[in-house]
Amino acid sequence: MAPTAANLFTPEEFSSFKESLRGVKDLVDSGIRELPRFYIGSDSRMRVQSSVLPPGGEVPIVDLRELDGSDRGRIVEAVARASEEWGFFQVINHGVEAATIHEMVEVAKEFFAMPVEDRMEIFSADLFKRTRFGTSHNPSRETSLEWKDYLRHPCLPLEESMQSWPTKPASYRRVASDYCRGVKGLADKLLEVLSESLGLERRYLGSVFGSERLQEMFCNYYPPCPNPELTIGIGEHSDVGGITLLLQNEVEGLEVCKDGHWYSIKPVKDAFVVNLGDQLQILSNGRFKSVEHRAKVSSDKLRISIPTFYQPSRGARIRPIPELLDEEHPPAYKEVTFQDYLADFFKHKLQGKRCLDSYKIL
Numbered sequence: 590m591a592p593t594a595a596n597l598f599t600p601e602e603f604s605s606f607k608e609s610l611r612g613v614k615d616l617v618d619s620g621i622r623e624l625p626r627f628y629i630g631s632d633s634r635m636r637v638q639s640s641v642l643p644p645g646g647e648v649p650i651v652d653l654r655e656l657d658g659s660d661r662g663r664i665v666e667a668v669a670r671a672s673e674e675w676g677f678f679q680v681i682n683h684g685v686e687a688a689t690i691h692e693m694v695e696v697a698k699e700f701f702a703m704p705v706e707d708r709m710e711i712f713s714a715d716l717f718k719r720t721r722f723g724t725s726h727n728p729s730r731e732t733s734l735e736w737k738d739y740l741r742h743p744c745l746p747l748e749e750s751m752q753s754w755p756t757k758p759a760s761y762r763r764v765a766s767d768y769c770r771g772v773k774g775l776a777d778k779l780l781e782v783l784s785e786s787l788g789l790e791r792r793y794l795g796s797v798f799g800s801e802r803l804q805e806m807f808c809n810y811y812p813p814c815p816n817p818e819l820t821i822g823i824g825e826h827s828d829v830g831g832i833t834l835l836l837q838n839e840v841e842g843l844e845v846c847k848d849g850h851w852y853s854i855k856p857v858k859d860a861f862v863v864n865l866g867d868q869l870q871i872l873s874n875g876r877f878k879s880v881e882h883r884a885k886v887s888s889d890k891l892r893i894s895i896p897t898f899y900q901p902s903r904g905a906r907i908r909p910i911p912e913l914l915d916e917e918h919p920p921a922y923k924e925v926t927f928q929d930y931l932a933d934f935f936k937h938k939l940q941g942k943r944c945l946d947s948y949k950i951l
């Protein structure tokens with residue numbers, strides 16, 4: 590029988606469950622038949638309601654094949670429209686080798702196929718530890734958990750970051766370093782396109798991001814879930830940083846909110862899903878949208894997503910770009926450094942756009 594009511598547990602029971610937890614993959618491997626009550630979404634952001642079919646439209650797909658040729662103007666325009674209307678788009682013919690992408694998904698699968706003890710060697714619940722295996726988003730602050738495990742690590746500077754990466758599976762460092770180089774190349778190209786989409790000089794956003802810009806990646810693992818309708822893989826949130834480039838396997842689950850409706854993003858083979866984070870909403874003075882999204886889980890399919898977060902330097906001054914302001918467009922956000930914004934964000938559980946809203950000039 591399916592579990593019915595949430596929060597049928599005491600704080601002590603929740604704490605002791607969290608202390609013994611080695612991730613959702615481990616729960617599944619232990620043979621659980623129903624969703625542990627600690628995963629039953631305790632508020633509407635943490636579970637998926639039966640959804641009504643949205644009115645129409647789809648997250649745009651942008652073909653980058655002719656980016657350096659005659660098609661640049663059309664691509665810049667398509668990216669501008671997608672960034673203003675959806676805050677999301679998918680890119681194809683993006684220049685990251687298909688073999689690099691496939692190997693990355695495979696090595697992520699291998700990481701989670703290892704005995705749990707191997708993952709636990711790098712387990713940490715400390716949100717500020719940059720290389721670690723973890724589960725849910727911020728268990729110490731959450732009132733219910735997310736059905737998700739992940740490997741997280743920094744990617745820049747590459748050589749230095751690699752020293753902290755897992756040594757198991759044996760091919761991890763080689764495969765992920767190729768992948769990080771490829772994604773960085775694409776992210777830099779996209780920053781140029783986004784600058785032009787705002788009517789700015791090509792290198793504008795790159796110089797705001799600065800020479801110590803951050804790149805980090807997650808391998809998210811959402812195993813099949815008993816009672817997927819009662820929980821969530823990742824709750825509603827907008828991304829905190831600059832741009833996110835997400836690779837996913839062929840399993841649907843990512844949904845984006847537009848005009849109050851949730852739209853599913855259909856996986857396109859070898860494509861990246863690109864979305865803009867809070868820093869770009871501030872920099873563009875609200876022209877680009879950092880849109881809420883979430884990931885559902887499935888009863889019978891394993892979903893893997895590999896987002897790369899491409900971020901400004903910690904000390905970067907984030908404020909509406911002066912060239913975009915005039916009397917009709919006064920600054921809509923207060924200035925903040927990226928590191929202060931991050932510190933604020935990670936103090937809380939995921940709560941939609943709470944953090945961004947707190948920097949609004951009312």
Ligand SMILES: O=C(O)CCC(=O)C(=O)O
Pocket residue numbers: 807809823828835837842843882883884894896
């Ligand atoms: O797994 C997904 O599709 C979404 C992941 C995500 O939104 C995130 O990690 O910020």
Ligand SMILES: [Fe+2]
Pocket residue numbers: 826827828882
């Ligand atoms: Fe996200």
